[in-house]
Amino acid sequence: MLVLTRRPGESVMVGDDVVITVLEVRGDVVRLGIRAPRSVPVHREEVFLELRAANQEAASSSEDAVEALSRLIGSEGEKG
């Protein structure tokens, strides 16, 4: 891991087009600004990990489960 020391207002470049700027340091909280191209998604790590897990779980839904879901949606649709 590359370890750098930066002051508020100073930045780090990642590749040619990702800029990470330290905006503010207050106590044990650091505020960062991140400028990246649209093709580079930026997420908080815990959000990314949660989404990745949910997506991977969703991608492995069984056929039987999907069939059952389809029937449920059909019947709910009739009710509504």
Next chain:
Amino acid sequence: MSLEASAQNAEAKAAAAGDLPTIEFVTPMPGFPGMTSFVLVRLDEVGLLNSLRSVDDPELRFITIAPHQFFPQYEPEIDDETIAALGTKDPSQLLVLLIVTAGDTPRDSTANLMAPIVVDPMTMRAAQCVLTGSNLPVRAPLA
């Protein structure tokens, strides 16, 4: 006919007609780098249930629902960045789909409210839009 067979049949028909509704993700979904082209196929007449199948890996398939039946209050605020990335001219036209994780029973199924898939039907571009700071659940029960 099984749902799977009917979905593949629908895809085959659409492919034969040359109008396979392929959508392009402007950024890949978390967990699936490199997967950007998906075929969106309705699994019912009214478009509540859809299948989103990867063009690059036909084994990869997501099931999505339109939110209104299960979550009538759901009104995600799509950020300007996403709208710009999709090339959307009229945000009210955006199609919002929720990724469903089908459980052992339908009552165990959940939908991802925090990160809906938004599709611009004009540009056929899509994104999984993360509603940061919304506190919406990633696994909301359908029941």
